[in-house]
Amino acid sequence: MDRDSRLKLAVQKSGRLTDPSLDLLARCGLKLARGKDQLVGYGENLPLDVLFVRDDDIPDLVQEDVCDLGLVGLNVIEEKRLALAARGIEASFETLRLLDFGRCRLSIAIPEGQSWSGVSALAGRRIATTYPHLLGQFLARHGVRADIVTLSGAVEIAPRLGRADAICDLVSTGSTLAANHLEEVQTVLESHAVLIRTPVALGAVKSDWVERLLMRIEGVQQVRESKYIMLHAPRAALPEIRRLLPGSESPTIIPLEGHPDKVAIHAVCRENVFWETLEGLKRAGASALLVLPVEKMLA
Ligand code: PRP
Numbered sequence: 001m002d003r004d005s006r007l008k009l010a011v012q013k014s015g016r017l018t019d020p021s022l023d024l025l026a027r028c029g030l031k032l033a034r035g036k037d038q039l040v041g042y043g044e045n046l047p048l049d050v051l052f053v054r055d056d057d058i059p060d061l062v063q064e065d066v067c068d069l070g071l072v073g074l075n076v077i078e079e080k081r082l083a084l085a086a087r088g089i090e091a092s093f094e095t096l097r098l099l100d101f102g103r104c105r106l107s108i109a110i111p112e113g114q115s116w117s118g119v120s121a122l123a124g125r126r127i128a129t130t131y132p133h134l135l136g137q138f139l140a141r142h143g144v145r146a147d148i149v150t151l152s153g154a155v156e157i158a159p160r161l162g163r164a165d166a167i168c169d170l171v172s173t174g175s176t177l178a179a180n181h182l183e184e185v186q187t188v189l190e191s192h193a194v195l196i197r198t199p200v201a202l203g204a205v206k207s208d209w210v211e212r213l214l215m216r217i218e219g220v221q222q223v224r225e226s227k228y229i230m231l232h233a234p235r236a237a238l239p240e241i242r243r244l245l246p247g248s249e250s251p252t253i254i255p256l257e258g259h260p261d262k263v264a265i266h267a268v269c270r271e272n273v274f275w276e277t278l279e280g281l282k283r284a285g286a287s288a289l290l291v292l293p294v295e296k297m298l299a
């Protein structure tokens, strides 16, 4: 297979998105050969190679067609979109899929113990961030003029160093803020991971693999929430039991040998099945309840 028919996908080298990105690719069937400290992982069983880069570089790498695909946070994408617009360039990478990981928020935080009376309190204040464009847009929308201090990292220590009165940074678990005695007071943008692609047309082989990858991602994301549930139930209780099964469209109903008044029900539930659900099903007359994880799914 020639080099050009292999897809190049950029992922974050080290950060919040690295492990879940690699986990998603593994669940999509990719076996990656990667030496220690190597910046390129070679797909052994699929024509897809992974480039490990700084997340902030991913939109450019995709926009400039160095990579065909990129897995990156919406926060990075939107900041880049505004940064390009400020230079009169239109972002042309295309968002292919919203992903169910990397959830976080870009938020404004202030030193613990200070009072907060709303966005207008930021007027005339210095706010440190690595997201100057998103912050600028947010402040403009609120009609607030503040001093944006653009840093390239370690934003959370800026208030302690006397470089800023507040910060605007990503918050995921909140532990970075807590460790630095900062308090989140205002969300600027809700974010999660997305898959983007190059604006340049792909050849037939690559296009085909992008389609297959998207289908597999769809399957992986559905499976994460899905469970396979099996139970026995009196025929008379069927309507109630179907109502209680979370997110299942058409369960399979099987007669039970020697029990004309009972059936077995098998269903894929596209939502998590909680103990409360099982208890409700039991009260409705269900017995022999079994809940299994789903490994793969293809609609
Ligand atoms: C973000 C942010 C914080 C951290 C917050 O970094 O800059 O350092 O995550 O997470 P927490 O609330 O769970 O403590 P990210 O992983 O996006 O890396 P980067 O900013 O260096 O690209």
Ligand code: ZN
Pocket (backbone or CB within 6 Å): 054, 055, 056
């Ligand atoms: Zn980054």
